[in-house]
Amino acid sequence: MLSTRTSWQVTRSVWHAMFIREALARTMADRMAWFWMLFEPIAIIIVMVAIRTVIMGSVHSIEGAEFIPWIITGLFGFFLVRENMMRPIGAIDANKGLFAYRQVKPIDPVLIRCYLEGLLQSFIFILFIIACSLLEINLVPADALGALFAWLSLWCLGLGAGLIFSALAGLVPEIGKILRIISLPLLIISGVIFPLNFVPHELLVYVMWNPIVHGLESLRGAFFPLYRPVPGTSLLYLWYWILGMTTLGLMLHVRFELRLKRQ
């Protein structure tokens, strides 16, 4: 019954099992799980639109893009990164009992959670695009391939961050708390609610260090044909970050595998 399998076959079956386990936990955790998955973005969008209307009542328009689609693309792009960064932090802890099986490594739940989270976010985003089309809000990407690539890049960025922080939070639990605190400022400096075109040039140089901005602006550029992304937006820069973070994350998981298992 148990024949010798190759490492890849073992990994495949672990991922398969872990995916089913995580998908059930994520969507069936309580009766309202599905409802919240949809309602949370709706609520946040409403709140953000309200804040923007109150604070920046006069400067309502963004050049080349309608306001509501602009904010929706930004929020979803940001959620994709944030969820992929935050969800893996609990992943190792939530599957501790399963590391008794030597086939399961601490990195498996992390990868699976990122994969699952990306799938869910993509699904919800598509639902939103369809719903907006029905409401006659134009949220269909002009350059679908470009949008897909920017979306995948943001997903990968989240995965890289998730790999790093899941390992670090396993070693130093406080890191999870700090990340939760900085997630709101990150939302603001990533240009999700306020267009970065208003930021003075001297400051913009530093704002553009943040890789999320590059992903979000590329995503918007692909959605709205007339939209001009913030000057300096570069997917290449974003990919330097992705490759760097993923490599560092994988290295941390290799180095600290046993310590992550034990805790």
Added chain:
Amino acid sequence: MIKVEGLYKRYHNHHGSDWVLKDVNFEIPTNVSVGLVGRNGAGKSTLLRLIGGMDSPDRGQVVTNSRISWPIGLSGGLQGSMTGRQNVRFVARIHGNRDEIPDIVRRVEEFAEIGPAFDEPVRTYSSGMRSRLNFGLSLAFDFEVYLSDEATAVGDRSFRAKATQAFQDRIGKASIIMVSHSEGILKELCQAGLWLHQGQALWFDDINDAIKAYHQSTSK
């Protein structure tokens, strides 16, 4: 066959770290069941974890050509938030027998005899129910060596009878390496004994001699 060569293991903590296992050498022949005895903290569970591949030694190695189970015990092996059935299905999946899942689930359910609790989260189980499930789960796979870390300690009479029966059915096919403080079950299931004392492992061909040596060291 399991061969342990020059095994060293210590756990690092903030106030220095003594060797838990210090130059441990032994060889367990195929189809010989071994009972591990020793006082609390002597390194019995650590040794099982090393044999099971859950942890890696600081020095030395464990050489084997047998299929070894995970250490069956009270802690670990089961995820508290999942139901018994989900845990069983998960373990069946990671062992890669997708087509046999219903069969495995049925066999575990029959062995564990925990009734409707099988569909409740494992965290609601009593320790006896956990060990029934965990033991049944490992028996559903054809391992050549089973590792038991006090899994039988909390079992009631019928469970012990079943566990004994399961191993007697497999004589010649499977063996067990068990940690237990109940000598009855050690004598029933094991032939040889291994006494862990001050980081060293002493091999006895007869489990009774191992228990005797352990008793003599404690009565002093």
